Amino acid sequence: MPNESIFxxxxxxxxxxxxxLTVFGGEDALVNVEPLQEKAxxxxxxxxxxxxxxxxxxxxxxxxxxxxxxxRGTQGSFMAFVTPIRLTARFISISDDRSDxxxxxxxxxxxxxxxxxxxxxxxxxxxxxxxxIEEEAIEDLLxxxxxIET
Amino acid sequence: MxxxxxxxxDKRKNSTKRPDTASGxxxxxxxxxxxxxxxxxxxxxxxxxxxxxxTYNYAYIAEFGSRCYFITDWVFxxxxxxxxxxxxxxxxxxxxxxxxxxxVARSKRLPNHDIIDGSYDTLAGASFNTQExxxxxxxxxxxxxxxxxxxxxxxxxxxxxxxxxxAMSWLCAQKFFQDLLSSPNWMNIxxxxxxEDLQKALINPLQYVVSCIxxxxxxxxxxxxxSPMFDxxxxxxxxxxxxxxxxxxxxxxxxxxxxxxxxxxxYSQEGGTPDRISANFTFTIQKHPQAATRGAWLNMAPNSxxxxxxxxxxxxxxxxxxxxxxxxIRGVVTMHAYTGDATLQLFVDNSNNxxxxxxxxxxxxxxxxxxxxxxxxxxxALLAGAAAGVSEVASMYSAHASAAASQTSGRMGGTTVSGSxxxxxxxxxx
Numbered sequence: 181m182p183n184e185s186i187f188x189x190x191x192x193x194x195x196x197x198x199x200x201l202t203v204f205g206g207e208d209a210l211v212n213v214e215p216l217q218e219k220a221x222x223x224x225x226x227x228x229x230x231x232x233x234x235x236x237x238x239x240x241x242x243x244x245x246x247x248x249x250x251x252r253g254t255q256g257s258f259m260a261f262v263t264p265i266r267l268t269a270r271f272i273s274i275s276d277d278r279s280d281x282x283x284x285x286x287x288x289x290x291x292x293x294x295x296x297x298x299x300x301x302x303x304x305x306x307x308x309x310x311x312x313i314e315e316e317a318i319e320d321l322l323x324x325x326x327x328i329e330t
Numbered sequence: 331m332x333x334x335x336x337x338x339x340d341k342r343k344n345s346t347k348r349p350d351t352a353s354g355x356x357x358x359x360x361x362x363x364x365x366x367x368x369x370x371x372x373x374x375x376x377x378x379x380x381x382x383x384x385t386y387n388y389a390y391i392a393e394f395g396s397r398c399y400f401i402t403d404w405v406f407x408x409x410x411x412x413x414x415x416x417x418x419x420x421x422x423x424x425x426x427x428x429x430x431x432x433x434v435a436r437s438k439r440l441p442n443h444d445i446i447d448g449s450y451d452t453l454a455g456a457s458f459n460t461q462e463x464x465x466x467x468x469x470x471x472x473x474x475x476x477x478x479x480x481x482x483x484x485x486x487x488x489x490x491x492x493x494x495x496x497a498m499s500w501l502c503a504q505k506f507f508q509d510l511l512s513s514p515n516w517m518n519i520x521x522x523x524x525x526e527d528l529q530k531a532l533i534n535p536l537q538y539v540v541s542c543i544x545x546x547x548x549x550x551x552x553x554x555x556x557s558p559m560f561d562x563x564x565x566x567x568x569x570x571x572x573x574x575x576x577x578x579x580x581x582x583x584x585x586x587x588x589x590x591x592x593x594x595x596x597y598s599q600e601g602g603t604p605d606r607i608s609a610n611f612t613f614t615i616q617k618h619p620q621a622a623t624r625g626a627w628l629n630m631a632p633n634s635x636x637x638x639x640x641x642x643x644x645x646x647x648x649x650x651x652x653x654x655x656x657x658x659i660r661g662v663v664t665m666h667a668y669t670g671d672a673t674l675q676l677f678v679d680n681s682n683n684x685x686x687x688x689x690x691x692x693x694x695x696x697x698x699x700x701x702x703x704x705x706x707x708x709x710x711a712l713l714a715g716a717a718a719g720v721s722e723v724a725s726m727y728s729a730h731a732s733a734a735a736s737q738t739s740g741r742m743g744g745t746t747v748s749g750s751x752x753x754x755x756x757x758x759x760x
Binding site for chain 1: 348395417424434436437438443446451452460461462466468613618620623627632638661
């Protein structure tokens with residue numbers, strides 16, 4: 181059974197440590213080898229843990245590198261809602277009243293005796309016991325506008 | 331000789347006015363020329379005072395067919411006064427005219443004020459009257475009091491397909507997104523299984539948010555309708571995909587006052603329709619200032635113009651024919667809570683006939699983000715991540731070896747390590 185203190189020394193003589201790493205100044209390492217082994221094991225543990233830890237970080241880092249943010253919806257405006265609801269009325273006035281002289285729109289068929297004041301007929305026809313000249317004169321006057329008075 | 335009643339009579343030439351032909355005026359005898367026409371007779375009078383010009387302007391002669399005449403002129407000839415007359419047909423045939431039926435276009439006595447009178451000129455300039463109603467008054471909420479309607483893809487309780495709708499206030503929505511995105515702990519995934527960072531990279535809860543809109547209505551509008559199918563007045567959680575985001579503070583705290591919308595469960599206070607909100611408003615129809623005395627036609631275009639501004643529905647010129655006789659207009663807005671799609675209808679007074687119907691979307695879409703993966707780049711990204719990891723390991727090992735060497739340097743003459751473990755750098759694709 182090889183001396184435990186020699187085996188590492190030989191590895192050191194070959195320039196290798198227990199992890200297969202090259203060791204310089206190996207002859208000097210003959211002294212006090214066991215603490216070195218423990219430290220090497222501890223280092224190995226740290227490295228394995230580090231690899232796992234970094235690998236654990238690599239995946240999200242990679243995923244994050246692949247990710248892009250997409251938006252759904254748009255930035256709306258509230259302006260429509262701060263504008264009050266309005267009903268605006270605009271009025272344009274007309275010239276002075278002269279209904280005494282021109283009357284109002286009527287557009288009805290009616291006996292003239294029921295009316296008063298200015299009356300304008302349209303296509304008036306009348307039958308009287310007078311002459312045709314008088315009849316035409318009456319129709320002409322009715323179509324131009326008359327004042328119904330008694 | 332002919333008996334003539336002479337009058338001082340005031341009348342317009344186109345009037346049917348007629349004097350008292352039975353007893354009025356002065357009955358005077360006159361003499362007609364041998365040749366005359368009853369339509370325009372010329373009669374000579376022997377006046378008591380021939381030096382005075384007669385003032386008579388009207389005559390009635392029963393013997394000439396009971397005709398009335400205008401006296402158009404007086405001429406003094408050889409000590410006598412000669413009157414030139416013209417028949418007044420309107421007075422002569424007054425009774426016949428009064429009895430006749432005619433189509434009357436215009437009348438002082440019998441106006442139709444609904445007919446536009448084009449006989450008058452319009453005056454330059456205009457007067458305005460504006461009534462306003464704030465939208466916050468309409469909805470009972472200004473834009474800070476409106477609510478968010480968020481829809482999520484979830485595993486249960488969906489309203490439409492796989493989508494569930496929630497209503498929450500502005501502050502509640504802020505708190506929700508803050509708590510949702512500050513930590514993945516609410517998903518209850520053990521960090522020993524998937525680290526928190528990896529959870530954040532892999533799972534974006536917003537990907538389950540289908541839509542998020544703001545509508546101008548209070549979240550309280552959606553009131554609970556008793557049903558054993560659902561959680562109660564306030565939602566106790568929001569379903570997000572596989573997960574459930576608990577709303578722990580819940581009722582009465584002012585936080586997480588969320589209500590889940592569902593047709594059979596919630597209805598609006600106004601309309602009673604489960605998924606719709608309605609609001610009403612009225613405006614008094616101001617009348618044209620001259621309409622009362624000059625006619626209602628002035629309440630119509632072009633003398634009156636009514637413009638309703640209701641954003642975002644738009645600006646509308648109302649048809650004055652529809653509202654001429656109206657006292658008020660009544661607007662009814664109905665909004666679908668899920669989407670914000672809304673309809674505005676205008677009615678006149680209490681009529682059910684809409685004079686205007688327009689649709690728009692009242693909702694304001696709120697941006698919601700999600701993480702999208704481009705897996706085509708994953709291999710290169712993994713390489714970059716691995717390289718960074720190897721580099722980190724190397725630096726860790728180097729630091730560790732340096733520490734060890736420093737402890738043994740007195741006896742070993744110093745030990746240095748070069749290169750990376752394994753002695754080679756691996757390259758290529760994983």
